[in-house]
Structure formats: structure tokens, C-alpha cells
Amino acid sequence: MTRVSIEVNGTVEELDVPPRLLLADLLRDRLGLTGTKIGCAMGACGACTVLLDGAPVRACLMFSVQANGRSVRTIENLANEAGELHPLQRALREHHGLQCGYCTPGILMAIAPLLESGQPLEPDAVREAIAGNLCRCTGYDTIVDAVVEASRP
Amino acid sequence: MNDWPLYAQRRWAGKRVQRLEDPGMLTGATTYVTDVRLPRMLELAFIRSPAPNARIVSIDDEGARSVPGVRAVLGPEDLSHVHPTMDFVELDGALKTPRVTLPGDRVRYVGEPLAAVVGDDRYAAEDGADAVIVALEPLDDHEPIHDGIPGDRYFGQAAAYGDVDATFARAEHVVRRRLAFQRVVTSAIETCGIVADYDAAGEELTCYLSTQMPHLARAALAEALGLPVSHVRVICPAMGGAFGGKEVMLPEYLCAAAAAIRLRRPVRWVEDRSEALTAGAHGKEAGAELEAAFDGDGRLRAIRSRFVSDTGAYSSGIGAYVEFMVAAFTVPGLYRLDGYAYDTGGIVSHKAPLSPFRGVGMTTSQTVREVLVDDAARALGIDRMELRRRNLVADGPWQTVLGEHYEPGSWRTAFERALELIDYESFLERQAAARTDGRLLGVGVSPFVEAAGLGSAGGAGGLPGTSHDNATVSIDLSGRITVALPTFSHGQGHRTTAAQLVADMFAVAPEDVRVLDGDTARTPFGMGTFGSRSGVFIAGTVSGAGRIVRDKLLRVAEVLLEAAYEDLELVDGTVGVRGAPSRRIPLAALSGAAHFAPHVRAELGDPTLTATAFFDPPRPTHSNGTIAAVVEVDPGTGGVKIERIVVVEDCGTMLNPTIVEGQIRGGVAQGVGLALLERYVYDGAGQPQTTTLAEYLLPRATDLPTIEIEHLETPSENGTAGIKGMAEGPASATPAAVVCAVFDAIAPHSDAIHELPLRPETIAAALATP
Numbered sequence: 030m031t032r033v034s035i036e037v038n039g040t041v042e043e044l045d046v047p048p049r050l051l052l053a054d055l056l057r058d059r060l061g062l063t064g065t066k067i068g069c070a071m072g073a074c075g076a077c078t079v080l081l082d083g084a085p086v087r088a089c090l091m092f093s094v095q096a097n098g099r100s101v102r103t104i105e106n107l108a109n110e111a112g113e114l115h116p117l118q119r120a121l122r123e124h125h126g127l128q129c130g131y132c133t134p135g136i137l138m139a140i141a142p143l144l145e146s147g148q149p150l151e152p153d154a155v156r157e158a159i160a161g162n163l164c165r166c167t168g169y170d171t172i173v174d175a176v177v178e179a180s181r182p
Numbered sequence: 183m184n185d186w187p188l189y190a191q192r193r194w195a196g197k198r199v200q201r202l203e204d205p206g207m208l209t210g211a212t213t214y215v216t217d218v219r220l221p222r223m224l225e226l227a228f229i230r231s232p233a234p235n236a237r238i239v240s241i242d243d244e245g246a247r248s249v250p251g252v253r254a255v256l257g258p259e260d261l262s263h264v265h266p267t268m269d270f271v272e273l274d275g276a277l278k279t280p281r282v283t284l285p286g287d288r289v290r291y292v293g294e295p296l297a298a299v300v301g302d303d304r305y306a307a308e309d310g311a312d313a314v315i316v317a318l319e320p321l322d323d324h325e326p327i328h329d330g331i332p333g334d335r336y337f338g339q340a341a342a343y344g345d346v347d348a349t350f351a352r353a354e355h356v357v358r359r360r361l362a363f364q365r366v367v368t369s370a371i372e373t374c375g376i377v378a379d380y381d382a383a384g385e386e387l388t389c390y391l392s393t394q395m396p397h398l399a400r401a402a403l404a405e406a407l408g409l410p411v412s413h414v415r416v417i418c419p420a421m422g423g424a425f426g427g428k429e430v431m432l433p434e435y436l437c438a439a440a441a442a443i444r445l446r447r448p449v450r451w452v453e454d455r456s457e458a459l460t461a462g463a464h465g466k467e468a469g470a471e472l473e474a475a476f477d478g479d480g481r482l483r484a485i486r487s488r489f490v491s492d493t494g495a496y497s498s499g500i501g502a503y504v505e506f507m508v509a510a511f512t513v514p515g516l517y518r519l520d521g522y523a524y525d526t527g528g529i530v531s532h533k534a535p536l537s538p539f540r541g542v543g544m545t546t547s548q549t550v551r552e553v554l555v556d557d558a559a560r561a562l563g564i565d566r567m568e569l570r571r572r573n574l575v576a577d578g579p580w581q582t583v584l585g586e587h588y589e590p591g592s593w594r595t596a597f598e599r600a601l602e603l604i605d606y607e608s609f610l611e612r613q614a615a616a617r618t619d620g621r622l623l624g625v626g627v628s629p630f631v632e633a634a635g636l637g638s639a640g641g642a643g644g645l646p647g648t649s650h651d652n653a654t655v656s657i658d659l660s661g662r663i664t665v666a667l668p669t670f671s672h673g674q675g676h677r678t679t680a681a682q683l684v685a686d687m688f689a690v691a692p693e694d695v696r697v698l699d700g701d702t703a704r705t706p707f708g709m710g711t712f713g714s715r716s717g718v719f720i721a722g723t724v725s726g727a728g729r730i731v732r733d734k735l736l737r738v739a740e741v742l743l744e745a746a747y748e749d750l751e752l753v754d755g756t757v758g759v760r761g762a763p764s765r766r767i768p769l770a771a772l773s774g775a776a777h778f779a780p781h782v783r784a785e786l787g788d789p790t791l792t793a794t795a796f797f798d799p800p801r802p803t804h805s806n807g808t809i810a811a812v813v814e815v816d817p818g819t820g821g822v823k824i825e826r827i828v829v830v831e832d833c834g835t836m837l838n839p840t841i842v843e844g845q846i847r848g849g850v851a852q853g854v855g856l857a858l859l860e861r862y863v864y865d866g867a868g869q870p871q872t873t874t875l876a877e878y879l880l881p882r883a884t885d886l887p888t889i890e891i892e893h894l895e896t897p898s899e900n901g902t903a904g905i906k907g908m909a910e911g912p913a914s915a916t917p918a919a920v921v922c923a924v925f926d927a928i929a930p931h932s933d934a935i936h937e938l939p940l941r942p943e944t945i946a947a948a949l950a951t952p
Contacts, residue, residue, distance in 0.1 A: 049305065058303070063217035064210015066422070068371045069455040073875035076371055104210035118208040122200055125840045128848060129673030130207025131214060131372045131422025156883040163875070165371050165423050166673045167844060168851030169883040 075162030104134035128166035227307035234868030251306025258286030293461025344521030353475030372422020395710025426538035427463030465539025484521035507643030508543025541914025626922025634907025635718030653723030661770030668708020726795030820946030835904030853916020
């Protein structure tokens with residue numbers, strides 16, 4: 030067991046973890062944050078994307094110990110404290126950018142930092158940006174539309 | 183059937199209502215099967231066969247038992263009380279392939295479960311699995327895969343409609359096409375899983391389970407485990423996609439359930455992606471051959487088809503049969519034929535068992551037929567679209583050469599509209615100009631019909647069909663309405679569409695309707711969600727149950743308002759007297775009176791504000807449409823870029839056009855994957871070669887263009903409220919559009935291609951042929 034200290038969604042968590050425990054499993058099994066999904070456990074589908082110090086990473090490709098001393102933000106923390114949806118969450122709903130919803134947390138966490146730059150995004154750039162996230166339901170169009178709209182001031 | 187007069191209003195049905203299920207999914211709050219965690223829960227991992235065909239010499243689990251965190255190892259003898267599973271197809275001459283949960287004698291495919299280890303967590307269970315030593319002795323490939331199935335062909339059927347041989351003998355042109363449709367994997371982003379929990383006091387087994395059909399899964403679990411159905415509960419809280427891949431009772435589920443009963447602790451198994459790709463829900467593999475007889479003027483007179491589907495080591499559920507039977511039965515499609523003959527069948531092999539996959543059977547028949555029509559046009563020197571015009575069915579009802587009655591559809595209108603949207607004539611000019619620059623452009627057009635909402639009146643592909651579906655509508659003391667569905671939504675948005683229907687029936691808002699599904703303890707018996715059936719069955723059952731409860735409400739109001747029944751109306755969550763706005767009673771007060779007011783109860787006799795109604799459609803519904811694709815092929819690499827995809831879709835009355843469009847887009851994307859990317863590969867020794875998502879290629883956002891959609895609306899005669907089932911048509915018709923477009927771009931080199939998908943190397947090799 031290794032002692033780690035990880036800030037998760039603004040709260041510092043002190044945990045004893047086996048060195049091989051994946052960050053995705055720590056979030057889901059130890060902290061009960063099951064909003065982070067696992068689709069392939071090898072970095073190919075993007076369902077487990079979380080923010081590590083503000084940048085998107087695959088939580089299935091990281092050991093928990095690698096997150097020691099760093100901050101992790103998950104889907105549970107994307108809406109604000111009052112429970113109001115993030116503009117990207119709202120846009121995804123308005124455009125029907127989700128069906129089964131399983132890939133949705135990963136897509137939201139992959140795209141959210143991109144929006145914070147404040148630059149309007151063009152459809153092709155959005156397609157490139159979500160090309161690391163697999164969705165089997167939507168055909169991506171409505172996700173692209175949602176992100177483009179959310180990126181406009 | 184027109185049930186709309188029963189509805190108080192048409193305010194929500196048909197509108198683009200935002201989905202009620204979305205907020206939980208967008209915030210990570212929705213609990214999926216693989217998110218379920220129970221106190222004292224253990225996890226299970228499998229030891230799987232590394233060999234495709236071998237005798238099991240021994241399974242030594244001694245080492246595993248001493249691995250830290252391992253709680254139990256289950257081998258074949260521990261599961262011997264579990265009854266084998268078998269397909270439930272009843273056809274003359276069908277040979278069965280009973281499946282033992284953990285076979286003790288031999289293995290038949292790579293990935294077949296041999297034993298299971300239960301540990302404190304998945305890490306411990308996998309450590310244990312690594313410590314199990316299995317000795318296998320390779321078996322001779324000439325031995326039958328199953329006893330009693332010589333030649334490995336477990337079912338075959340041939341039939342002819344019309345005088346096919348004479349028509350071919352008279353034909354001026356006979357065109358043939360052979361095409362192998364590849365094996366693919368359904369690949370829902372959430373893999374399969376189960377959390378099994380046995381309550382020893384109540385003798386009840388509760389399984390949180392990935393399934394499209396909770397009630398049928400409940401019955402299958404009970405049957406296999408020897409429990410009364412009453413003592414089994416299946417819950418599917420939410421599910422991350424299925425596409426046909428979550429219909430079969432898996433041996434993995436039975437193992438986990440048996441382990442939970444034995445250990446008296448909850449046991450969880452979640453399929454990892456490599457398990458899903460190696461031994462999960464594969465689909466679609468079929469070899470197809472078509473030949474068509476044409477007159478000199480391009481009239482298509484008859485078709486002969488031959489399908490052989492390699493459906494893997496076992497025929498499970500209904501999946502294997504639907505692949506090759508539906509393929510054979512859907513060849514006529516929207517073409518007028520005097521004669522049709524098929525010869526279709528399935529063989530077992532040392533591959534993973536085939537599961538249904540969206541557009542089952544239809545995808546193969548549609549693709550090979552449309553490719554054949556294009557081949558014929560080129561052979562006859564007739565424009566490809568003109569040849570279709572000469573042979574497509576006219577709008578309206580139609581009876582196929584097989585005797586199937588299509589309800590009215592916009593068959594030709596959809597086709598012509600797709601050509602307009604794609605601007606076919608201008609495209610031909612652009613294509614010719616591009617050719618002179620060495621650029622290869624192509625267009626493909628795929629008109630389709632989709633039979634859906636299959637009930638007892640018609641099974642798919644000539645298979646015996648039956649169904650049993652109910653919904654329950656209740657009004658509680660708060661005046662809110664709860665509807666429990668026979669279906670199970672896993673992306674299709676039923677929480678929203680069912681609420682839209684109920685809201686209009688009772689003149690409330692969709693938010694005031696609670697929709698329940700995915701739990702056998704909270705829903706009446708129903709078949710679940712598959713085969714584009716849910717819209718038809720939700721509307722039918724909900725209309726039926728709602729009508730009874732609505733009648734009761736009006737009778738309560740009749741007593742309280744002392745007004746005539748026919749003068750009453752439902753408005754804004756109240757019942758009132760028509761033309762007297764001051765005399766209205768809210769649903770909550772009506773419900774309270776039905777529950778507790780003695781004079782109301784006496785008047786009503788049975789005051790229960792709950793009703794369950796059964797529905798079985800008189801005939802299938804038939805939605806239709808046309809997909810058109812424009813592509814450019816790179817003459818050097820053989821790579822394909824899709825420039826446009828246009829969809830014209832007609833599914834009758836739409837409950838929610840946004841959700842319909844979602845089904846179209848998702849289906850088209852899967853179709854593009856089948857046409858260009860996805861293929862599951864076994865090497866010559868039966869070893870899987872595409873066991874990760876790095877080798878098995880699913881469509882990504884950059885692989886797809888914007889999908890352009892236009893609706894037509896020919897209301898159903900068979901579905902309640904004009905609704906036609908849809909969701910598989912666009913998926914199954916898209917590969918034909920894309921393949922025909924690529925073949926158009928590279929013609930005549932397309933004659934050298936006999937297999938899908940159209941990978942760059944396949945196309946480049948064809949372009950290199952003389």
C-alpha cells in the first residue's frame with residue numbers, strides 16, 4: 030500500500046492504495062465517483078477522461094500513485110455548486126448529443142478545457158478534438174453541433 | 183390504427199421535447215449496470231480458453247486458492263447443476279447446440295470460459311485466474327464441433343416463390359454477385375456486466391444485468407438455475423448501448439449468479455474490452471451470392487439468393503438464425519419480382535457465437551442486392567438510378583413475391599427525393615469532369631424498407647414469431663402519473679417519448695409523468711427492446727392502459743361534479759365540464775376521492791386508478807427511406823473520403839423527431855463502420871487477431887461527414903397512432919449506399935472485390951487489377 034494525497038473535485042483525499050490501482054478504479058471503486066466510465070481500459074475509447082491539473086487524461090492509463098499531489102476533476106464537478114449545468118452540458122442536451130450517455134462524461138471532460146480558451150470552434154476542429162472519444166450511438170454530428178454552439182460567445 | 187381521439191390533446195407528442203433522462207447522464211449521476219456496487223460485493227474473473235478446439239485434460243486451481251484476496255474458484259463440476267442453454271428456435275430440421283456453462287470436456291472457441299475465480303476485487307480475481315493451470319490437448323479439426331451435426335451445418339432451408347427457373351431460362355441478361363459480409367462486433371461502449379445478489383432469507387436472486395429484455399432474461403436465469411421465476415428479479419438501471427448484443431443469456435452471467443448463491447455474497451462480473459472483442463457479441467458474418475434475371479428493357483424478373491452464415495461455436499438465443507433467415511427473406515426489398523428463390527443456412531465453427539446486431543440479416547441482403555442492381559445497370563448499359571426506377575414498387579401498399587404485405591409507404595417518393603437532395607444529375611457531370619483530372623468520385627443510392635413492430639402476427643425471416651407486452655398506468659395520491667413499460671430504453675429516450683404520450687392522454691406535462699422500465703419487479707411482462715419494436719409497443723400498451731385509467735378518472739369526476747360523462751374533459755391536469763372553466767377538479771383530488779371517498783368508491787365498484795393492458799399489433803409496420811452517399815476514392819492509397827450522406831426517412835407519425843434523427847445518425851455511423859472500417863479477424867488457426875480497439879476500428883468523429891436528414895410521413899395502418907418502428911433501416915441500408923458509391927468511383931475494378939469492409943488495401947488491390 031502507498032499513501033497518496035489527491036485533490037478530487039476540490040477535496041483532498043488521503044488514501045492508502047496498492048501501487049497498481051488505476052486512477053479510474055480509485056475514482057469509481059474507492060471514492061464512488063462512478064460518473065467516470067471505463068470503456069476499454071487501454072486508452073482507445075476516451076470514456077474515462079478526467080482533468081488532471083486542468084488537462085484531459087485517460088484515467089484508465091494512469092496509476093493512482095501518479096496522481097499523488099495533483100488535482101483531479103471529474104464529471105461530478107462539471108455543473109456548478111448550485112447544480113446548474115455547464116454550458117457544454119446544456120448544449121449537449123439541446124442538440125441531442127447523447128443517447129445512452131455512457132461516453133458522455135468522457136466527451137464533456139475532453140472538451141471542457143478547450144472551451145475555456147474562449148475561442149469559437151469550427152466543426153472540423155471539434156471533430157479532431159473528439160476523435161479520441163468513441164460514441165457508438167450518435168454518429169457525432171449532434172455532439173459537434175453542441176460544442177460549436179457552446180464555443181460561441 | 184388511430185388512437186388520437188382518446189388523447190386529451192396533441193401538445194407534446196410529435197414535438198422536439200428535450201430528453202428527460204439527460205440531466206442524470208450529463209452529470210455522471212445515472213447509475214449504469216457496471217456502476218452498481220453492493221456491500222460485501224466480490225468480483226469474478228474468468229479463465230478462458232487459449233485454444234479454438236481442444237479437449238480439456240485438467241484444470242488445476244490449487245495455486246489460485248492461495249492467492250491473496252481469492253475467495254473461491256469455480257470449475258465445471260461446481261456449475262454442473264446449471265442447465266445448459268439452447269436456442270429457442272422451433273423449425274423442422276433445426277439441430278441444437280446445447281451450451282454447458284463451463285464445459286468440462288472440450289472447448290470450441292478461443293475465449294470460451296473454462297473456470298472462474300472470485301476475489302475481493304477484480305485485481306485479486308485476475309491474480310487468481312493467472313494462477314489456474316489449464317491443460318488442453320488439441321483436437322482434430324475434422325471432428326464434428328457438436329455431436330449430431332455432421333458437416334457442421336445445423337440448419338438449412340430452401341424455397342422458391344413463382345416460377346423462378348423458367349424466368350431465368352427466359353431472361354435476356356443474368357447478373358451475378360458474390361459478396362462476403364464480414365464478422366463484426368456490436369461494441370456498445372459499456373460492455374456487458376452483472377451484479378448478482380442472493381437473499382437467502384427470501385430465497386430471491388436479484389441480478390443487476392446488462393440486457394435488452396429484462397423479463398426474458400429473468401425467465402432464462404430461472405430456467406438455467408432451477409429457480410422459480412417468481413424468485414428471480416432482474417434490474418437494469420441504465421445501460422450504455424447494446425445494438426442487439428445484449429439479448430443472449432451468457433454463461434458468464436450464469437456463473438456469477440451461481441457464485442452469488444453459493445457464496446451468499448454479491449458477485450460482480452464486468453466484461454473487459456478484450457473479453458468483449460474476443461468472446462463477446464460478434465455479429466453479421468455471412469457469405470452471400472445473388473443472381474438476377476433481367477428482361478432486355480431492364481425489368482428485373484427474378485432473383486436467386488444463397489446465404490451461408492458462420493455463426494460460431496453455438497447457436498444462442500435467436501441470434502444465429504435471424505442473421506441468415508432475415509437475410510434470405512429481405513432480398514426482395516422494394517423491388518417488383520415475379521419469382522424469388524433462396525437457399526440459406528447456418529454452420530457452426532470454432533469462432534465466438536454470433537449475436538444479433540442492429541439490422542440483423544437485412545444489412546447483408548440490402549448490401550448485396552443494391553450492389554447487384556448497380557452491376558446490372560453497368561452490364562445492361564442503363565443508368566443505375568433509371569434501372570431502379572424501372573423496378574421499384576410504386577408508393578402505397580404492396581405484397582411481395584414472398585407474400586409479405588407492406589403497409590403504405592413512400593417507397594418511390596423517398597428515392598426520388600434523395601436523388602434531388604444529392605443532385606444526382608449534376609453529380610454525374612462533376613464526376614465525369616473529375617475523372618479527366620484523375621479523381622475518382624462515386625455515388626451510391628440505397629432505397630430500403632424496414633419491417634418492425636413484430637408481434638405474434640409475424641416473426642422475422644420466416645421464424646415463428648410471438649410476443650407478449652403490457653404497460654401499467656397508475657395515478658397516485660399526488661395526481662402524478664406513473665407508467666411502467668414492456669420495453670427497456672438504453673439510449674432510445676423512452677423516458678421522454680412515453681411521457682410525451684401519457685402527457686397528451688391526460689393533459690399534463692411530460693415532467694409530471696414518471697416512466698419506469700428495466701426492473702422486473704416494477705414493470706409488467708414485456709419482451710424488451712430490440713428490432714425497432716419499442717415505439718409501436720409503447721404506444722400500443724400505453725394507449726390501452728391509459729384509456730382504462732382515463733375512463734376511471736372521468737367517472738370519478740362524473741360523481742364529484744354531478745355532470746354527464748360526455749361533457750367532461752381533461753385540461754391542464756384537471757378534469758372539468760366542457761365550457762364551464764370554474765368547474766374543474768385537479769387530478770390529485772380525483773385520485774384522493776377514488777382512494778378514500780366512500781360514495782365515489784361505491785359508484786365506481788372498482789376504484790383502482792391502475793390498469794395494465796396487453797398489446798399485440800395486427801401486422802408489422804413498414805417504415806422506409808433512401809440513403810445516398812457521395813465518396814471520393816484516393817487512386818493511390820485506396821482510401822475513401824465520404825463527402826455527403828443524405829437520408830430520406832419515413833417512419834409514419836413521429837413521437838419526437840429529434841430522437842428519430844438520433845436513431846438515423848447513429849445507424850448511419852454504424853453502417854459506415856461496417857462498409858469501411860470494422861472487421862473481426864481470425865487467423866487460419868482460429869486465433870483472434872483484433873482483440874483491442876487499436877485493431878478493431880470503430881468509426882470516429884473524423885471518419886464521418888455531417889449526415890443530412892429529411893423526413894416524409896406516411897402514417898402507419900398497423901401501429902397505434904400512425905407510428906412505424908424505425909432504427910434499423912438506416913443502419914442496414916447505409917453500407918449499400920457507401921459500397922455502391924465506392925464501386926461507382928472505381929468501376930469496373932469493383933468486380934474484383936468480393937468482401938467487406940472496403941479497406942484501403944482492398945480498394946488499392948482492386949484498382950491494380952487489369
